[in-house]
Structures are given as structure tokens and as C-alpha cells.
Amino acid sequence: MAIRVGSTSNLAGGTEDTHPNPDTEILYFLACRWKCWRLGIHKALAPLQTAWNAFSQPVPTSCSELLTQLLLCASLACVIAGLLHHWLISSQLYPQGPPALVTTVCGLLVFLSLGLVPPIRCLFALSVPTLGSEQGRRLLLSYSVANLAVAVVPNVLANVGAAGQVLCCVTEGSLESLLNTTYQLGLASQALGPASQAGSRSLAFGVQGNSSAFRLHMHMAAQQILEDFSGLEFLTQAALRTQRVVTGLFMLGLLGDSAWYLHHYLTNLRFDNIYATRQLVQQLTQAGATHLLASPPPWLLQTAQPKLSHEELLSCLFRLGLLALLLVATAVTAATDYGAFLLAQAAVAWAQKLPTVPVTLTVKYDASYKLLDFILFVLNQPPVESKFASAQRSFQWELYPMPHDCPLPQAQPPQVRAALTAGALQLLAGATLVLQAYAWRLRHAIAASFFPVQEARRVSHLQDRLQRRQDWNDHLDKQACTTGTWVPREPRQGTRTPESQGLKSLDSSLASM
Incomplete structure (x- = not known):
């Protein structure tokens, strides 16, 4: 009896429905799309x-x-x-x-x-996965902090200095206006002097204080503020130079770490030789020794998609928390930069819009005398006043809230790109925390690509090591059978060591393709 997939029998009419099943069509369509997608990736790679x-x-x-x-x-x-x-x-x-x-x-x-020199090419290629190690993370964080120090912090200081300069200019202009007002009042007193001396009382206006002393004091205060900001800028520049030098040392450390790995890879057959690569599987197949991988040792990495252990995951989360604090500090710095820009912009705009206030002072002085004031009071008569002196003067001047010789600095826009770059570098450093366990496998794959002969020796050494382990287990089993204490062993899945966890190596990725 033949069974046709995707068709059903119609019992009533005896005819067959030749329409395919919709679920089968969807699965076939998804399979075709997956094959096309893989083919496109292969062509792109x-x-x-x-x-x-x-x-x-x-x-x-x-x-x-x-x-x-x-x-x-x-x-x-x-x-x-x-x-x-x-x-x-x-x-x-x-x-x-x-x-x-x-x-x-x-x-x-x-x-x-x-x-x-091919080893130098290998050295530079090994520096790329080294960025996923502790040394590379320090380099990224160092450059991130240096980027903030060179762009954002001086911008904040410049905007705060601009707001302080506006305050100094307004204070100086107010002081000059006050001194000008007292000077005009003194002129009014002097102008009415002859008329006021004609009477029994005199009008006198005196100003205690020295205008030059006020100006000198305000100038010294402004210079002190500018010197304080100059000191902060000098410390920022010194910190920046130190950070640049430290960044250069970290770069040398990356190359040194890569050179250390390459030296041990070429001289020590046991160094980082814990990978069940495609070459090892092929060699074991040719030798008829595939049973060596039936019960792999705990240190042999043979899983195609390794996962992080519980301890490594907790350590990774803890370090990610520390990096999150650094990201928060970067965000606060960027917000401070934006707030300082808004403050400086508002202060400069407010100072530029301050109007000039015209002042008009009109002084009128009348002097009169009365004769027989007491007699007229007794007789209930109004007193008779006789004017003998009269004076009226007007004085005009203007109050300038901003002095003409005090320049206003422009507000510096926030360094958004520098803050975003620093944040991106910190996020990349956070990604290296997750990829740190995978960096060793990628370094092994790069070294194996540059030195295939050495990799063949290492694979042979690993095969001999697995064979010796199998022989030792067989010897122990024979002794256990002789003494009557033999217990069948259950095949164990290979566990992973922290330094050997990672993405699929180059050989495994080629095999999967």
C-alpha cells in the first residue's frame, strides 16, 4: 500500500485531494530560505x-x-x-x-x-583576540577615560569659566554704575553749593571710599577665579598626558602578551593543547582510535558551543556591575557638560540683553524767609513768605550693567561625540568580559593557521596523551578485574576549563560550514 504525503482520500466521492499540506509548504519554504541564507553567508565570507x-x-x-x-x-x-x-x-x-x-x-x-617575517604577522593577528583579555579591557577603559579627559572635562571647565566671567562683568558694571551715581550726586551737591550757602543751612554730600580701590579689589577677585580655573585645566592636561603614556604602555603590553602566547605555542606542546579540533578527529579516524573520544577527559574541550560556568557567570556579572558604575559616571559627566553649556549660554544671553538704564536727577532748591511770623499767628493770619534764593538743576547719566572693556566669552557646545565614543568603548570593554573566555580558542585557531606544521605536532602530542590516558585506564580496569573490585565506568562528558572556553575555533567553524 502506497502512502502519499500531503494528500487525503475522499471517502464520499472516492477522489483524492491533490492540494499539499500548508504546514509542509511552510517548512519547505523555511528550509529553502535557510539554505539560501547560508549560501549567501558563504559567498560573503x-x-x-x-x-x-x-x-x-x-x-x-x-x-x-x-x-x-x-x-x-x-x-x-x-x-x-x-x-x-x-x-x-x-x-x-x-x-x-x-x-x-x-x-x-x-x-x-x-x-x-x-x-x-611571518611570526610578526601572527603577532599582530594575535593582538586582536588579546583585546578580549584583561589587558585589552584595561586598554579600552584607559582610552575611554582619556577621551573624557581630553574633550568633556575641559569643555565643562570652559563653560563654568564663561558663566563666572559673566558674573564678574556684571559685578564690575554694577560697581561702576554705583560709583558713577555717587559721583553725579556729588556734582549736584557742588552745583547747588552757592545757592545753599545763601541760607542758614548748607547742602553737603560726601562719598567715603576710593573708586580705584574698588576696581582693584574686583580685578583681583576676577583674576583669582581665572587662576583657579587655569589650575584645574593644568591638572586636566597633566592627567591627559599621563593617560596617553599609560595607553601606550598598555599597547606594548598587548604585543608582549601576544608574543608570550606565540612563544609558548611554538616551544611547548602541552601549552593550550586542549582542543578536539577537526584535525584531531580526522587523525583519530585514520588511526582507528575514535574510542579515545568516547569518554573524554575533563580538560578536553570538544563541545561545539561552549557555555560559561556558574562561577564564571557570577564573576562576569560582578565585573559588569563595576562597568555599569563607570557608565553611570560617564553619563553624569556628559549631563554635567550639557548642563554647564546651558548655564553658560543662558548667562551670556542674559548679559547681552541687559539694557542701558538712563537716569535723570532734577534738584530744585528754594529759600524763603518770614517776617513777624508770631504776630501773624496770634492774629490768626497766614504767614507771608518772601523768596530770596531759588535754583534748579538737572543731571543726566546712564547706568551700564556691562562695562565696555569686559569681553563676554561664548558658550562651548557639549562634546556629544566624545561622550558617545567613551560610552561605546566602555560597552566594548563590557563585551570583552563575556568574550574573555572565548579569546583563548580564537588565539589558538590563529596560531594554528600560521603554523600548520607545529599544529600537526601538537595534535600528535595530544593523541599520544589521550592514548596514554586510555592505556592507564585499561590497566586500572585489568587490576580491578583481577582483584574483583571492577565497576563499569560511565562515559563522562568533557568539562571546560576557564581558559579554554570560547567561541568555535577556526577548524570547528570550517567543519560546520
Whole structure:
């Protein structure tokens, strides 16, 4: 009896429904889409794989590999020279001329070294996964803090200094207006002096104090504020230079860590030799010893998708919490920068809109006398006044809230890009916490690509190590059978060590493709 998938029998009419099942169509469509997607990824990764094969080739076998290798080496040399030039200029340790010459010479040396010495190419390639280690995370955080110190902190100080300058100018203008008012009142008193002396009382107005002393005191106060901000800017620049030097040392530390790994990889067959790669599986298959992987040892990494252990996950979460505090501090710094900009902008706009106040002082002085005032009071008659002196003067001046010789600085816009760059670097440092366990596997895959002969020796050593372990287990089983204490062993799944956890190695990824 034949069974047709996707069709049903119609018992009433005896005919068959030839329409396919909708669920089958959906599954078939998804399978086709998945195959097309994988094919597209393979086509996109093919040029990258070709470039990597040419870059990791000790001696190019064709002209195309030679040109690709030279192009990649030249690109890396230009990038390294540009970073070195930026570091020398930003650290302000040298003038403009010598860094250009130094970076040019270093770029040529790097190009020649990468093109002629394959281990140096491997060294630079190993520096990329080293960024996922503790050393790389320190480098990223150091550069993040340096970016905040060079852009955001001086901008905050400049905006706060602008607001302080506005306050000083307004205070100085108010003081000048006050002194000008007292001076005009003194002039009015002097102008009415002859008329006031004609009577029995005199009008006198005196100002105690020295205007030059007021001006000198305000000038000294403003200079003290500016000196305080100059001291903060000097400390910021000193911290920036120190941070640049520390960043350079961290870069050297990255290269040193990569050189240490490469040295141990080439000289010690047991170093980081804990991976069940495709080459090991093929070699065991050819030797008929696949039983060695039936019960793998705890230190052998053979899982295709390793996971973090519980302890590593807790440690990762704790460090991510510390990085979250740093992100909060960066956000507070960026908010402070924006707040200082708004404060300085509002202060400068308010000071520019302060109007000039015109002042008019009119002084009228009348002097009169009365005769027989007492007699007229007894007779209930109004007194008779006789004017003998009269004076009226008007004085006009203007109150300037802002002095003409006090320039107003412009508010500096917030450094949004610098703050975003610092935050992105800190997020990248947080990502390296998760990828730190995977960095060792990637370093092993890179070293294996550059030195296939050494990798073959290491695989043979690992096979011998597994064989000795199997022989020892068989010997123990024979002794247990002889003594009557033999218990069947259950196959154990290989566990993972912290330094060997990671993404799929290059061999495993190629096998899955």
C-alpha cells in the first residue's frame, strides 16, 4: 500500500485531494530560505577567507596571494602609523615636525616586518583576540577615560569659566554704575553749593571710599577665579598626558602578551593543547582510535558551543556591575557638560540683553524767609513768605550693567561625540568580559593557521596523551578485574576549563560550514 504525503482520500466521492499540506509548504519554504541564507553567508565570507589564507601564508604560492598579502600589510602599516602619529600629537610630548618623521619611519619598518617575517604577522593577528583579555579591557577603559579627559572635562571647565566671567562683568558694571551715581550726586551737591550757602543751612554730600580701590579689589577677585580655573585645566592636561603614556604602555603590553602566547605555542606542546579540533578527529579516524573520544577527559574541550560556568557567570556579572558604575559616571559627566553649556549660554544671553538704564536727577532748591511770623499767628493770619534764593538743576547719566572693556566669552557646545565614543568603548570593554573566555580558542585557531606544521605536532602530542590516558585506564580496569573490585565506568562528558572556553575555533567553524 502506497502512502502519499500531503494528500487525503475522499471517502464520499472516492477522489483524492491533490492540494499539499500548508504546514509542509511552510517548512519547505523555511528550509529553502535557510539554505539560501547560508549560501549567501558563504559567498560573503569567501573573500575574507581568501584574504586570511593569503595573510597567514608564510610564503605566497601565487602572484594573487603575494599582492593580497602586500596590500594587507600596507593597510596595517598605515593604520599603525596613523595611530602612532595621533598618539604622539595628542600626548603633546613632541612638536608638530618630529612625529611625522617618526611615524613615517615606523610605518615603513612595520610594512617590511609584516611582509618579510611571518611570526610578526601572527603577532599582530594575535593582538586582536588579546583585546578580549584583561589587558585589552584595561586598554579600552584607559582610552575611554582619556577621551573624557581630553574633550568633556575641559569643555565643562570652559563653560563654568564663561558663566563666572559673566558674573564678574556684571559685578564690575554694577560697581561702576554705583560709583558713577555717587559721583553725579556729588556734582549736584557742588552745583547747588552757592545757592545753599545763601541760607542758614548748607547742602553737603560726601562719598567715603576710593573708586580705584574698588576696581582693584574686583580685578583681583576676577583674576583669582581665572587662576583657579587655569589650575584645574593644568591638572586636566597633566592627567591627559599621563593617560596617553599609560595607553601606550598598555599597547606594548598587548604585543608582549601576544608574543608570550606565540612563544609558548611554538616551544611547548602541552601549552593550550586542549582542543578536539577537526584535525584531531580526522587523525583519530585514520588511526582507528575514535574510542579515545568516547569518554573524554575533563580538560578536553570538544563541545561545539561552549557555555560559561556558574562561577564564571557570577564573576562576569560582578565585573559588569563595576562597568555599569563607570557608565553611570560617564553619563553624569556628559549631563554635567550639557548642563554647564546651558548655564553658560543662558548667562551670556542674559548679559547681552541687559539694557542701558538712563537716569535723570532734577534738584530744585528754594529759600524763603518770614517776617513777624508770631504776630501773624496770634492774629490768626497766614504767614507771608518772601523768596530770596531759588535754583534748579538737572543731571543726566546712564547706568551700564556691562562695562565696555569686559569681553563676554561664548558658550562651548557639549562634546556629544566624545561622550558617545567613551560610552561605546566602555560597552566594548563590557563585551570583552563575556568574550574573555572565548579569546583563548580564537588565539589558538590563529596560531594554528600560521603554523600548520607545529599544529600537526601538537595534535600528535595530544593523541599520544589521550592514548596514554586510555592505556592507564585499561590497566586500572585489568587490576580491578583481577582483584574483583571492577565497576563499569560511565562515559563522562568533557568539562571546560576557564581558559579554554570560547567561541568555535577556526577548524570547528570550517567543519560546520
